Amino acid sequence: MKTYIGIDLGGTNIRVAKITEDGKVLQQIKSPSYGAEGRERVLENLKKLVRQIDGWEECSGMGVGVPGPCDQKTGSMSMSTNLPGFTGYPFADDLSKEFGMPAYIENDANVAGLAEAVVGAGKRLSVVEYVTISTGIGGALIVDGKVVSGKHGYAGEIANIIIDRDRGTYNHLAPGAVENEASGTAITRKGRELLPEMNIRHAGQVFDLAAEGNEIAQKIADAAIADLAQLFATLAAVADPDIFVLGGGMMKSADKFLDQLIEKYKEITHTALHDTPFVIAQLEEPGIIGAAMVPRSHEG
Amino acid sequence: MKTYIGIDLGGTNIRVAKITEDGKVLQQIKSPSYGAEGRERVLENLKKLVRQIDGWEECSGMGVGVPGPCDQKTGSMSMSTNLPGFTGYPFADDLSKEFGMPAYIENDANVAGLAEAVVGAGKRLSVVEYVTISTGIGGALIVDGKVVSGKHGYAGEIANIIIDRDRGTYNHLAPGAVENEASGTAITRKGRELLPEMNIRHAGQVFDLAAEGNEIAQKIADAAIADLAQLFATLAAVADPDIFVLGGGMMKSADKFLDQLIEKYKEITHTALHDTPFVIAQLEEPGIIGAAMVPRSHEG
Numbered sequence: 001m002k003t004y005i006g007i008d009l010g011g012t013n014i015r016v017a018k019i020t021e022d023g024k025v026l027q028q029i030k031s032p033s034y035g036a037e038g039r040e041r042v043l044e045n046l047k048k049l050v051r052q053i054d055g056w057e058e059c060s061g062m063g064v065g066v067p068g069p070c071d072q073k074t075g076s077m078s079m080s081t082n083l084p085g086f087t088g089y090p091f092a093d094d095l096s097k098e099f100g101m102p103a104y105i106e107n108d109a110n111v112a113g114l115a116e117a118v119v120g121a122g123k124r125l126s127v128v129e130y131v132t133i134s135t136g137i138g139g140a141l142i143v144d145g146k147v148v149s150g151k152h153g154y155a156g157e158i159a160n161i162i163i164d165r166d167r168g169t170y171n172h173l174a175p176g177a178v179e180n181e182a183s184g185t186a187i188t189r190k191g192r193e194l195l196p197e198m199n200i201r202h203a204g205q206v207f208d209l210a211a212e213g214n215e216i217a218q219k220i221a222d223a224a225i226a227d228l229a230q231l232f233a234t235l236a237a238v239a240d241p242d243i244f245v246l247g248g249g250m251m252k253s254a255d256k257f258l259d260q261l262i263e264k265y266k267e268i269t270h271t272a273l274h275d276t277p278f279v280i281a282q283l284e285e286p287g288i289i290g291a292a293m294v295p296r297s298h299e300g
Numbered sequence: 301m302k303t304y305i306g307i308d309l310g311g312t313n314i315r316v317a318k319i320t321e322d323g324k325v326l327q328q329i330k331s332p333s334y335g336a337e338g339r340e341r342v343l344e345n346l347k348k349l350v351r352q353i354d355g356w357e358e359c360s361g362m363g364v365g366v367p368g369p370c371d372q373k374t375g376s377m378s379m380s381t382n383l384p385g386f387t388g389y390p391f392a393d394d395l396s397k398e399f400g401m402p403a404y405i406e407n408d409a410n411v412a413g414l415a416e417a418v419v420g421a422g423k424r425l426s427v428v429e430y431v432t433i434s435t436g437i438g439g440a441l442i443v444d445g446k447v448v449s450g451k452h453g454y455a456g457e458i459a460n461i462i463i464d465r466d467r468g469t470y471n472h473l474a475p476g477a478v479e480n481e482a483s484g485t486a487i488t489r490k491g492r493e494l495l496p497e498m499n500i501r502h503a504g505q506v507f508d509l510a511a512e513g514n515e516i517a518q519k520i521a522d523a524a525i526a527d528l529a530q531l532f533a534t535l536a537a538v539a540d541p542d543i544f545v546l547g548g549g550m551m552k553s554a555d556k557f558l559d560q561l562i563e564k565y566k567e568i569t570h571t572a573l574h575d576t577p578f579v580i581a582q583l584e585e586p587g588i589i590g591a592a593m594v595p596r597s598h599e600g
Contacts, residue, residue, distance in 0.1 A: 078572055127450050141539060143443050150427050150540020152572045161537045162530050162568065164464050174568040230462050237461045238538045239441060240450020268462065268474040272378055272452045
C-alpha cells in the first residue's frame with residue numbers, strides 16, 4: 001500500500017506523520033513549529049522532522065496543511081499571518097526538491113475537508129462541502145476527491161458570505177458576514193451584550209441557557225441558527241453537495257441546534273435539496289490525514 | 301479530430317448538431333421539439349433528427365442540454381416543467397442504447413457554462429463560474445473542464461441565493477432570493493412599481509433612464525447592482541473562480557452597470573480576490589456547443 005507524508009504546520013506546533021493511502025497514521029512526530037522565529041527556522045525544523053520518519057524515502061508524496069490560503073500555481077501561501085515570511089515563498093517546490101517527491105501545500109480547512117471527503121464522512125461521494133464552525137467559520141469544497149482551491153486559494157473561505165449587509169461591520173470581513181453573525185465568537189459576543197450578568201465565555205453557554213428556558217439566549221440561538229441555515233442554503237445553491245460535513249468546536253453543542261438548523265434550511269431551499277445529509281465530521285485527525293491525501297489527490 | 305453530437309432540447313424547439321472537439325459546428329438541424337405532445341413524440345423526433353446528421357455514427361458521444369436539473373446518477377431529469385413526461389425517465393440510457401455511444405443529459409445553464417469553460421471565455425482555466433442574468437438568474441460551476449452537477453443536479457441553481465431574507469417573497473423562491481431582486485424580471489417589476497408613468501417593459505429601459513439622470517431609475521439600478529455584487533462575492537467565497545463569465549440578455553446593458561458592479565464587488569471582498577476577471581460570454585451558440593462538450597468532459 002502506498003504511503004504519504006502528511007504535515008500539519010501551524011504557527012505554534014507542527015505534526016509530521018506517515019500515513020497510508022486509506023488514511024491510517026503509521027507514525028507521528030509532534031514539535032513546536034517555531035513560527036515566530038521566521039521561515040528559515042521553521043523549514044529547518046520541518047525538514048529535520050521529516051527525516052525522523054521511518055522510511056520517509058518510500059513515501060509517494062508529501063502534503064502540508066498551512067494556516068492560510070495557498071496559490072496552487074506557485075505552491076506558495078497567499079497570506080500567512082501566523083507564519084511570517086511564507087507569503088509568496090515557493091514552499092512546495094522547496095520540499096519537492098529537498099525530498100525528491102511530489103509536494104503540495106494547502107489551506108488547513110481545505111485539508112480537513114479533503115480528509116473527510118476521501119476517508120471520512122464523505123467517502124466515495126462526488127461533491128463534499130465541509131463547514132467548520134468554531135471561533136471562526138471556514139469551509140472546503142471537494143469535488144471528485146480533489147480540493148477546489150480556486151484562483152487565489154480562497155475557495156472555501158466562506159466566513160465572508162454576507163447574511164445581511166445592513167448588519168454590523170466588526171473587522172476586516174464584509175458587513176453582515178456570516179462569521180460575525182453566527183460563529184462561536186459572534187454568539188459569545190451577542191451573549192455578553194444581551195446577557196451581561198451571565199458571564200458568557202463561549203457559545204455553548206448560550207445554547208445551554210436557551211435549553212434551560214432563557215428567552216434572550218433562545219433569541220440569540222435562533223438568530224444564529226437561521227443565519228447558519230442561510231449559509232447552508234447558499235452552499236446548496238452553488239454546489240448542491242452530496243453531503244455537508246460539519247466540523248469545529250461548535251459541534252459539541254450540535255444536539256442543541258442541528259435539528260433546528262436543518263428545519264430552517266428546508267424552509268428556504270427547493271424540496272429536491274431537502275434530503276442532503278448534514279453529518280458531523282468523523283476523523284479525529286483530519287488535519288494531518290488530509291495533508292497526506294493532497295499528493296494522493298493529484299495522482300492520475 | 302473527434303466529433304460529438306450536441307442537442308439543445310427546449311420545450312418549443314430542438315437543435316441537433318455535429319460538433320468538433322474544439323467546438324466548431326459542422327452541421328446543424330433545427331426543428332420544433334413537440335414538447336407539449338409528450339415524451340414519446342419528443343424522443344421519436346429527436347432520434348430521427350440525429351440520424352439526419354451526416355456521419356452521426358462516427359461521433360464519439362452525445363450530449364443533450366435540457367431545461368431543468370438532471371440527476372447524473374440516473375441520467376434523468378429531476379424536474380421537467382417544460383418537457384412533460386421526462387421527470388425520472390432514463391433519458392441518457394435510452395439514447396446510449398439507441399445510438400451505441402456514450403450519452404449524457406445536463407441542465408441548459410450548466411451546458412452553456414461548460415461551453416464557455418472549455419472553448420469560450422474560460423478556456424484552459426481551472427475554475428469557471430458562469431452566471432446568466434436575463435428574465436431569471438442561473439449559473440454553472442465548472443471545475444477542470446467538467447460540470448459540477450451536484451447530488452440532485454441543482455449545482456449552479458443560484459437564483460435562490462438569499463440577498464436579504466427580510467425582503468419579499470414573490471414565487472416558489474426563498475424570501476429575498478437574488479432572482480427576485482436583481483434579475484431582468486425583478487428590475488422590470490421595480491420599474492413598473494416606482495415609475496408607473498414610464499411604461500417599463502424590460503430592465504434595459506431602467507438602465508437607460510438611470511443613464512439619462514432619472515433618480516428613481518438610478519436607485520433601482522443601484523440596488524440591483526449592489527445585490528448582484530453580493531451574489532458574485534458569495535460565489536467568490538465558495539469557489540474563488542479563475543473567471544466569472546457573464547451571459548444572458550441583461551449583458552446588452554453591461555456598459556451601464558458592469559463597472560459599477562465590479563466596484564461594489566471589491567468593497568465587500570478580500571483584496572486578494574479583486575483581480576478576478578468579469579468577462580462577457582463569447583460564444584454565440586453555447587447551448588449546442590456545450591451539449592456536445594458534455595461527453596468529451598467525461599472521457600478519461
